[in-house]
Amino acid sequence: NAGVTQTPKFRVLKTGQSMTLLCAQDMNHEYMYWYRQDPGMGLRLIHYSVGEGTTAKGEVPDGYNVSRLKKQNFLLGLESAAPSQTSVYFCASRGQGNTGELFFGEGSRLTVL
Amino acid sequence: GNSVTQMEGPVTLSEEAFLTINCTYTATGYPSLFWYVQYPGEGLQLLLKATKADDKGSNKGFEATYRKETTSFHLEKGSVQVSDSAVYFCALILNYGGSQGNLIFGKGTKLSVKP
Numbered sequence: 001n002a003g004v005t006q007t008p009k010f011r012v013l014k015t016g017q018s019m020t021l022l023c024a025q026d027m028n029h030e031y032m033y034w035y036r037q038d039p040g041m042g043l044r045l046i047h048y049s050v051g052e053g054t055t056a057k058g059e060v061p062d063g064y065n066v067s068r069l070k071k072q073n074f075l076l077g078l079e080s081a082a083p084s085q086t087s088v089y090f091c092a093s094r095g096q097g098n099t100g101e102l103f104f105g106e107g108s109r110l111t112v113l
Numbered sequence: 114g115n116s117v118t119q120m121e122g123p124v125t126l127s128e129e130a131f132l133t134i135n136c137t138y139t140a141t142g143y144p145s146l147f148w149y150v151q152y153p154g155e156g157l158q159l160l161l162k163a164t165k166a167d168d169k170g171s172n173k174g175f176e177a178t179y180r181k182e183t184t185s186f187h188l189e190k191g192s193v194q195v196s197d198s199a200v201y202f203c204a205l206i207l208n209y210g211g212s213q214g215n216l217i218f219g220k221g222t223k224l225s226v227k228p
Contacts, residue, residue: 004156033215042202042220043157058215090156100145100206102216104156 002026006091006105013081013112021076021108023091031094032074033058033102034066036087043090049074081112115140119203119219126193126226134188134222136177136203144205146170146179146186147216151200160188160201193226200224 004025013019023032034046045058049068063085065077074093078085088109092102120135138144145164149157161170166181175190186203203219 040220043218045215048215092156099162100147100216101159101162102149102157104158106154106156 004091004093004103004105006089006108008108009106010109011111013078013110015082015112017081017112018077018079019081019110020078021089021091021110023074023076023093023105025072025074025091025093025103027093027095027103028071029093029095029103030071031096032068033092034064034074034076035090035092036060037090037107038087046076046089078110081110083112086110086112115144115205115207115214115217117203117205117217117219119201119222121220122200122223124222124224126224128195128226128228129192130226132188132190132193132197132224134201134203134224136186136188136219138184138186138203138205140184140205140207142207144207146177147204147206148175148177148186148188149202149204149218151202151221153199157202193224195226195228198224198226 033048035043044060047066049055052071055066067075088107091105116139147162148160150160151157161172163170163179169178177188200221200223202221207214
């Protein structure tokens with residue numbers, strides 16, 4: 001019953017450092033997403049993937065990179081962290097079909113000093 | 114463009130009060146509509162959905178009706194509980210025949226229910 005798992009759940013970085021957030025899903029879903037959630041801004045889509053080996057930009061992609069080398073994993077990278085990237089990051093996945101239901105991880109809280 | 118607008122919060126109610134959270138949308142085509150709920154410290158989870166006009170989604174005492182004529186999908190509950198305290202997100206997804214676009218979320222409405 002794991003669903004969508006994000007690691008790490010908390011991280012503090014200094015400006016300029018790099019890090020990778022890992023998202024893993026065990027539901028054999030085709031689609032995976034990375035969102036950031038900021039106060040008053042709701043959820044904003046960073047990048048997404050419609051299948052293994054494919055990625056696409058969302059609403060706020062700058063400063064982030066992603067990879068989907070395996071169907072079950074979707075990695076979000078920050079090459080040079082900035083304070084503006086302090087946020088809570090959510091990964092989500094969904095299967096094909098007409099339901100549109102997303103399954104979310106519990107979130108990763110990132111602070112960039 | 115396609116968008117979702119929901120009432121700004123926070124909304125504070127007493128237990129057993131009636132809840133309405135307004136949501137309107139703009140979409141080209143025929144969207145499916147959703148309400149997601151985020152409890153403190155957790156990710157979002159689907160609360161209810163409706164896939165075509167006049168459909169009513171319901172779950173856990175919450176209801177919302179897909180109104181194409183007013184492009185609305187308002188969330189209602191007759192008697193809220195303290196455990197309903199959460200952030201509620203309205204969302205839509207566009208349907209293109211057999212495929213779909215990405216979910217588009219509103220900014221969320223925080224609900225606090227006092228005992």
